[in-house]
Amino acid sequence: MSxxxxxxxxxxxxxxxxxxGTSAYQVExxxxxxxxxxxxxxxxxxxxxxxxxxxxxxxxxxxxxxLAQAMGLNSLRLSVSWARIEPEEGIFNPEAIExxxxxxxxxxxxxxxxxxxxxxxxxxxxxxxxxxxxxRTCVDDFARFVKFTVSELSDLxxxxxxxxxxxxxxxxxxxxxxxxxxxxxxxxxxFEVLVNMALCHAKAYHTIxxxxxxxxxxxxNHFIIFTEVRSQPFxxxxxxxxxxxxxxxxxxxxxxxxxxxxxxxxxxxxxxKDTWDFIGVNxxxxxxxxxxxxxxxxxxxxxxxxxxxRTGDLDPDGNAMFGEIYPQGIKIVVEKLAKYRKPFFILExxxxxxxxxxxxxxxxxxVKTMYDLICRGHRxxxxxxxxxxxxxxxxxxxxxxxxxxxxxxxxxARQPRPSAAFYADIIKEKGLTPDMLRKYAPDALHEIFxxxx
Ligand code: BGC
Numbered sequence: 001m002s003x004x005x006x007x008x009x010x011x012x013x014x015x016x017x018x019x020x021g022t023s024a025y026q027v028e029x030x031x032x033x034x035x036x037x038x039x040x041x042x043x044x045x046x047x048x049x050x051x052x053x054x055x056x057x058x059x060x061x062x063x064x065x066x067l068a069q070a071m072g073l074n075s076l077r078l079s080v081s082w083a084r085i086e087p088e089e090g091i092f093n094p095e096a097i098e099x100x101x102x103x104x105x106x107x108x109x110x111x112x113x114x115x116x117x118x119x120x121x122x123x124x125x126x127x128x129x130x131x132x133x134x135x136r137t138c139v140d141d142f143a144r145f146v147k148f149t150v151s152e153l154s155d156l157x158x159x160x161x162x163x164x165x166x167x168x169x170x171x172x173x174x175x176x177x178x179x180x181x182x183x184x185x186x187x188x189x190x191f192e193v194l195v196n197m198a199l200c201h202a203k204a205y206h207t208i209x210x211x212x213x214x215x216x217x218x219x220x221n222h223f224i225i226f227t228e229v230r231s232q233p234f235x236x237x238x239x240x241x242x243x244x245x246x247x248x249x250x251x252x253x254x255x256x257x258x259x260x261x262x263x264x265x266x267x268x269x270x271x272x273k274d275t276w277d278f279i280g281v282n283x284x285x286x287x288x289x290x291x292x293x294x295x296x297x298x299x300x301x302x303x304x305x306x307x308x309x310r311t312g313d314l315d316p317d318g319n320a321m322f323g324e325i326y327p328q329g330i331k332i333v334v335e336k337l338a339k340y341r342k343p344f345f346i347l348e349x350x351x352x353x354x355x356x357x358x359x360x361x362x363x364x365x366x367v368k369t370m371y372d373l374i375c376r377g378h379r380x381x382x383x384x385x386x387x388x389x390x391x392x393x394x395x396x397x398x399x400x401x402x403x404x405x406x407x408x409x410x411x412x413a414r415q416p417r418p419s420a421a422f423y424a425d426i427i428k429e430k431g432l433t434p435d436m437l438r439k440y441a442p443d444a445l446h447e448i449f450x451x452x453x
Contacts, residue, residue, distance in 0.1 A: 008449055010371040011431035017113065017382025018427045019075030020068065020404065021282075021348045023120035023164065026391040027061070027078075029053035034083040035128035036121070036394075039180040046316055047397035049409075054392045056412055058099065062106050064389050064414075067405055069110040071420060072427040076112050077347060077384050078103070079120035079164065080153075082127070086145050089126045097152045104156035114157045115347075115384075117220065118146055118204065120164040121179065121394070128180065133169075133193045133200070142200040147207050154212045161280060161347070162204045165222040166197040166250045178395050185297055191249075191263045198253040198272045205275035218276040219254075220347045223247050224322070225286030225329040229304060234291035241299045242289050251279075255340055278381060279337055282348035283329050285322025312351040312358055316399050325351045325358060327366035334373050334380070343379035346370065350386035352393075352400035356417040359404075360441035363423055367432050368448045385423060389414060 025031050029052060040050055055064060068076055084096040107114045119142070123132065127141060135141075150160065163169070170193045172179035174186040183189065201219055208215050226242040228235035244252075244260055252259045256273030259265035285305075292302035305311075305323035312325050327349055334344055349366045353359045363385065370380050390403035398409050404420040407413070422440035426432055434452045437445040445452055 008452075009429065009431045009433045010368060010448075011429075012371065013374065014430070016380075016430070017075035017345075017384075018423075019073050019077060019112075019115070019382060019384045020388040021077040021384040021386045022057075022079070022388060022391070023117065023122075024057075024079040024081040024084075025051065025054075025120070025122040026387075026393070027055040027064075027389070028058040028081065029056050030058055031081055031083060031122065033087050033124055034081065034122045035125055035132070035180045038125060038128070039182070039395075044180065044182060044395055045397045046395055047399050049397035049399075051392040052409065053412070054409070055389050055407060057103075061103050064405075065103075065106050065110055065112065067414065067416070067420075068107075068112055068388060071404070071424040073112055074427075075115060075382055075384065076107055076388075077115040077117060077161075079117035080149060081122065082119060082145050083122060083124040085149055086124060089124075089141070090144070092148055097149075100153060101156060104153060108156065113159070115159040115161065115345075116153065116157050117161040117164050118149065119162065121169055132181070133196045134189060138196050139199045139203055143203045143207055146204040147211070150208050150211050150215075154215075158212060158215050160208050160215060160217045161219050162201045162217065163197060163219045165220055165282060166194055166201075167246055168222045170194050170197070171246065187297075188264075191265055194249055195253070195264055195267060198250060199268055201254070202272040202275040216277045218278045218280045218345070219250070220280035220282050221247070221251055222348075223281060223283045223329065223333050225283075225326050225332055226289050227286060229288040229290045235289065238289045238291040238299075238301045242301045242303075245299055251337070276342060278343045278345050279340065280345050280347045281330065281333055282386075283327070283333060283346070284348070284350065284386075285320075285324055286326035286329055287323035310358060310361075312353050313400060315352075315396055321352060321396075321400065325362060327362050328369055330366060330369045331373060334378050338378060343381050345381045346383045348384060348386040350402050352402055354401040354406075356419050359417070359419040360422050361444045363419060363426070364432060364437055364441040364444040364448060367426060368444075371432070 025036050170190050174183045174190040177184040205217050208217050226239045228239040256269050288304040290302045305320050310325045311320035351358050351362045387402045389405045390401045390407040393400040406415040425436050434449045
């Protein structure tokens, strides 16, 4: 070792899960029976691009599983498509299950432990037509699908997420109109959808545990770090409102904690309480907020982004998708929710970054933040970077590049970005060293190892 190399390593515990997150609609291709496909046909994608073959996983996920194996991943989050498994109400498709069994076996053969999410934004057209999570029967519909799917796959997987980001699903579908059913300002529906999803989640939680004794079941919650722009009571109130109606809205129900009044959120707390085995955290960014009396529709909250230049690529309208990219926020979330005494699983963290200029810093900062938390006694089971290969970014089509590996949707060609090698090195060493930062993320070196030269 040369004189100016530090021997330090931020070493992680054995058994820590290093993985990536993916979702069915974004990677499989050809999901013709989903409400998202209807949304595409209706012109919902801002770039006008169809999802098409996506990453071609329905034909050949194994190609990307090889990449995951080469990087040394020991965990991978995928979702199953309800639209493929139950294409008509009450009618299940054994071929879809067979394909998922192949995919799960292919992961296990590569020593990669799967985490399955049962609903990641997309579902069958028939379910959408019934009103989706506003329909009275959604709890039974979801339970029937979950029971069938988990019975068929439980010999190959024991880590389950019922929902990806109920808060984002409800905001985008019923308040901001960016995802189907593309409604704007339907505040009562927003809360109703969340309450129904909590009921669906709780029933699914008990169903899964009745089928599989060693199951670990939770959901992935999206967190945005809201910071008051001025240190004064009204802006602090705005930050609190934003957090309570977005970050904490679903979490509080599952924790059995009362949410804001007049929302209906507190109706079924006893029924849904404590139906989680770990806390699933998706976190990308932070925004500043101010109290704004002219904005009753957003709870009097005005958002200001970005706080600095770390935004990642801007979307086709010139907006920063997540405000400031803020992996340090993992600390804020974990410390705030530690009172629930559950282990944490960081299930999404990443950045849209075609040129891979910011991603290495994001990975390094997320790893350092988790390391510090683990050293202080917090239980963190694993980290999933979003995502393995560039994929279909919902209403933004293929414009946003979140992959460790670059993927051209037209040719299907793959080209690992430097971040893929960086992440592979971290996994190989089970931790982060100054040399890795010198090579891949020099801008993070002094933040993380201040003594290094
Ligand atoms: C979603 C992913 C999405 C990612 C990047 C998350 O909120 O779960 O499906 O691709 O953000 O926008």
